[in-house]
Amino acid sequence: MCPARTYLEPRIQGAVLGITEIADNVWRGIEDLGAGVSGAFSDPVIRLGVTGLSGAGKTVFITSLVANLLDRARMSGLRAEAEGRILAAYLQPQPDDTVPRFDFETHLAALTGPDPRWPESTRAVSELRLSLRLRGSGLIAGLRGPRSVHLDIVDYPGEWLLDLGLMGRDYDEWSAEVLKRMGEREQARDYLAAIEGLDPAAPLDEPLAISLAEKFTDYLQQARKAGYSDLTPGRFLLPGELAGSPVLTFAPLPGGVAGARGSLAREFARRFAAYQSKVVRPFFRDHFARIDRQIVLVDVLGAIHAGPRAVEDLRRTMADIMAAFRPGRVGWLTGLLGVRRIDRILFAATKADHLHHSQHAALTRIMAALMREAKDRADFAGAQTAAMAIASVRATVEEVLRHDGQELALVRGRTEDGREAAFHPGDLPDNPAAILSAAKGGQTRWLDGDYGMMRFLPIPPGAGAVGGLPHVRLDRAAEFLIGDRL
Structure with a gap:
């Protein structure tokens, strides 16, 4: 009897966990039904998930996105702003009373103070609601009047992801x-x-x-x-x-x-x-299962700097993580009943300002290749996906140096010891296969040389600087993620 019990017990345990999860989903569906129906006839809400492993820059992304939506001088790539349809933006208390508020003001002060520094990494789940007041468009704009759209942004530690x-x-x-x-x-x-x-x-x-x-x-x-x-x-x-x-x-x-x-x-x-049952499943249920739009932040340059094995490890890890998401479109009826699926996912390689802009296209291609498995799964399910190279807060300026009769594209920034330094990390290959094949082959180092990496501090704000925080393509990222809903 004992051997049979030993053999069956893990399967019984798994069945119990599965039944528990089904029951949780049923009750959550009942609880969300009323909220879904009432919410469908009130101001629309976009729930944005900001995903990324530790060090990818989630806190900086959220802080810069909110700051640049409040002061939109640098957001010309957001069509609603370019067309003058955003009348106002303002912060409100987040709707989840049991979730701490994302400390936007403290993080913004760290980035814009007299001695700018990067804010502390996320150590717990937090949330922020930004509301946008919009002028209508089209033939019935005059009859409809202004409307509001609420953007709920959820931040959580990359380690938990x-x-x-x-x-x-x-x-x-x-x-x-x-x-x-x-x-x-x-x-x-x-x-x-x-x-x-x-x-x-x-x-x-x-x-x-x-x-x-x-x-x-x-x-x-x-x-x-x-x-x-x-x-x-x-x-x-x-x-x-x-x-x-x-x-x-x-x-x-x-x-x-x-x-x-x-x-x-x-x-x-x-x-x-x-x-799994007491930590992972509740985290997934309470946060990920309620996401409408998703940005996946990836420190591709950091992985490349660490070597081929780190790149392959990153590719595998992100594929495993994305397998847990539920991408795809939701019809109007299922949306009315409170059912949510992620219908847009942006895969963003962060810290693009560590490269000259002439290499951003190569970084984007490597980002797309690394996330190919996850992208194919999302595309098949009906979600729209895109890859992009961004810098949530620009920490460098570009310059060109002539060396041995050739032009060398550099970036210049302020290092952690406060000095100015110009840096060339190495040229990324135009074909991402040169990176991925070496990574999948288990090489311990890059055969054609190493790729450098420096940690730059934020640029101190200058006198008369334009409002918002300097960035690279943050406005285009916002357009892809929420532009259609504005």
């Missing part, structure tokens, strides 16, 4: 994938040494479990510094109120040994399932 890739996986599958990657990384040496000779079927020893979880967390932190992206579970890096809880006290173990009830392997599998 990683967990979407865990949806639908079991503990053994996750462990096998993680340990395979760890075997190729120097950062995993201490953890791999800790589990060498370990018997997963041995009875659970809580101090040992805590020690393994701590060593695994140390590995995740070191791997993140080295430029890797596949760092699940994401809450290990930013635990918040879950720090020290059993749901964060597990780690990958070699598979193939089920173990009896109360064994180390069985308990780690149970905690992994609890992490």
Whole structure:
């Protein structure tokens, strides 16, 4: 009887989780029905999801987008502004009373103060509502009068985004994938040494479990510094109120040994399932399942600088994350009933100002190639997608230097020690296959040289500067994401 019970138990657990998720969705649909019907006949709301791994620039993007919608002098690429139809923009309290407000004013002060600096990274979910007052267009504009559109922007830690890739996986599958990657990384040496000779079927020893979880967390932190992206579970890096809880006290173990009830392997599998049901699924349900439009911010240049393996790791990770999204169009009736799907997704390579504008097209092509799998899935489902190279806040100016009889395109900015520096990171290839093939081939370095990366600080505002924050294509990004709704 015992072997049969050991074999069936994970499947029973998965079935229970599936039934629980279905029940959650049914009740949420009932709760949203009234809000969906009433909302359909009031001011329209666009719920914008800002997605990206840690360091991609989500906080800067939201701050700059809001600042430039409040003061639209730099937003000529937004058609509603170019046509003079945006009468006013103003901030309102966010509609979700249990979600903290995105601290726009503090982040803007950091970017525009006398000694500008980048704002702190996101450490918890937050939200902001920006309302736009619009003049009507077309033949009935005079009869209709001005109308309002509300833009709800949700920010959340990039570390938590990683967990979407865990949806639908079991503990053994996750462990096998993680340990395979760890075997190729120097950062995993201490953890791999800790589990060498370990018997997963041995009875659970809580101090040992805590020690393994701590060593695994140390590995995740070191791997993140080295430029890797596949760092699940994401809450290990930013635990918040879950720090020290059993749901964060597990780690990958070699598979193939089920173990009896109360064994180390069985308990780690149970905690992994609890992490999915109590952490990942509520996060997805409460935030991602309610998104209308999505921007995916990716630090492509940072991954290229880290090397081919980091690029391939980024491609795999983003494909896993995007598999959890629900892209596609929603008909008027399903929209009336509160059903939401993402119908526009923008894949944006950030920090484009670290390159001369002559290389932005190459960066866009690499961005599109990296996200090809996710883009094809979204296109097939009926969503509109686009790739773009942007800089939410421009931190450099461009110049051309003659060197050995040739012109060298540079960017100049203020480094973290306050000095001015001109920089040429290396020319990106016109064909993105040169990057992706080396990455998929497992090369440890680029064969045609390295690509540099510098961290520039925001440019101090000059006297008489135009309103808003300087950017690269932020207005075009806004036009793609929300222009049709304005």
